[in-house]
Amino acid sequence: MLNERLGVEIEPSLLELAFTHRSFAYESTSKETNERLEFLGDSILGLIVTEELYKRYPEFDESRLSPLRSGIVNMRALADIARELELGKYIRLGKGEEVTGGRDKNSLLADALEALIGAIYLQFGFATCTDIVRKLIASTLDSAVARGAGLDGKTALQELVAALNKGVPEYVVSEEGPDHDKNFTAVAMVAGMAISEGAGKSKREAEQIAARLAYESLKNELPQP
Numbered sequence: 001m002l003n004e005r006l007g008v009e010i011e012p013s014l015l016e017l018a019f020t021h022r023s024f025a026y027e028s029t030s031k032e033t034n035e036r037l038e039f040l041g042d043s044i045l046g047l048i049v050t051e052e053l054y055k056r057y058p059e060f061d062e063s064r065l066s067p068l069r070s071g072i073v074n075m076r077a078l079a080d081i082a083r084e085l086e087l088g089k090y091i092r093l094g095k096g097e098e099v100t101g102g103r104d105k106n107s108l109l110a111d112a113l114e115a116l117i118g119a120i121y122l123q124f125g126f127a128t129c130t131d132i133v134r135k136l137i138a139s140t141l142d143s144a145v146a147r148g149a150g151l152d153g154k155t156a157l158q159e160l161v162a163a164l165n166k167g168v169p170e171y172v173v174s175e176e177g178p179d180h181d182k183n184f185t186a187v188a189m190v191a192g193m194a195i196s197e198g199a200g201k202s203k204r205e206a207e208q209i210a211a212r213l214a215y216e217s218l219k220n221e222l223p224q225p
Contacts, residue, residue: 002015002085002086005085006120006132008120008123008128008132010119010120010123011123014119014122014123015116015119016092017032017034017037017119018112018115018116018118018119019034019087019090019092019112019115019116020033020034020092021033021034021091021092021093021094021102021108021112022034022035023093023096023097024092024094026094027095034111035111035115035181036118037114037115037116037122038111038112038114039118040121040122041113041114041116041117041118042114042118044117044118044133045114045117045133046069046073048129048133049069049073049133049137049141050065051130052134052137052141053065053069067153067208068144068145070200070205070209071212072140072141072144074200074201074205074209075106075107075183075199075200075201076198076199076209077140078109078114079105079106079107079109079110079113080140081136081137081140082110082112082113083104083109085113087112087113087116088104088112089103091103091108091109091112093108111181120132153208153210153211153212153215154169154207154208156211156212156215157169157188157211157215157218160215160218160219161190164221167191169188169190169214170188170189170190171188171189171210171211172186172187172189173186173206182201183200183201184199184200184202184203184206185197185198185199185206186199186203186206186210187210188207188210188211188213188214190214195213195214195217195218196210196211196214196217197210198211198212198213
């Protein structure tokens with residue numbers, strides 16, 4: 001069970017609210033959704049991750065800490081954590097989202113995880129919430145550092161593309177969702193070809209993720225010494 005994996009007993013009503021997507025609320029008598037909890041959880045998560053990075057990497061300045069944080073607190077990374085917790089099976093969805101695979105959508109899974117964090121914070125306070133979040137992000141943080149997420153992805157890609165004599169990378173960005181909850185998708189283009197795609201809650205985050213993925217895809221094209 002989820003409570004066992006988290007190590008706490010979350011109130012059933014609070015847990016239910018954390019997993020109530022707006023599509024479900026619109027089709028039922030309840031008008032409460034997990035959006036307020038998601039808003040709270042997003043802020044709490046950002047603070048915990050920022051503090052963890054600040055303490056763990058005292059030698060990093062802001063220019064390295066910021067993209068490293070984006071490598072952890074982004075839609076895809078959060079969705080992967082949500083999948084590990086099997087949150088998809090708990091989300092309450094409307095029929096439309098259900099039939100279109102909503103239980104495995106990155107955006108819905110990431111939102112559910114943030115709402116869950118908000119619920120944990122409300123019931124148990126910051127100290128307990130911090131302990132739980134640290135455990136949840138541990139492997140994501142380690143892999144982000146291993147991938148070089150602490151470096152600026154766009155700068156790294158630009159330097160690599162220049163070394164390959166392929167001009168300057170470009171980014172095609174699209175957005176969807178209401179103004180208060182937009183999701184951005186960026187496609188990294190090199191020499192007119194789409195190399196990779198990144199998704200995030202901001203244009204910058206989406207571009208950084210796309211850039212890092214493109215860098216990983218193209219770095220082997222450099223001549224070996």
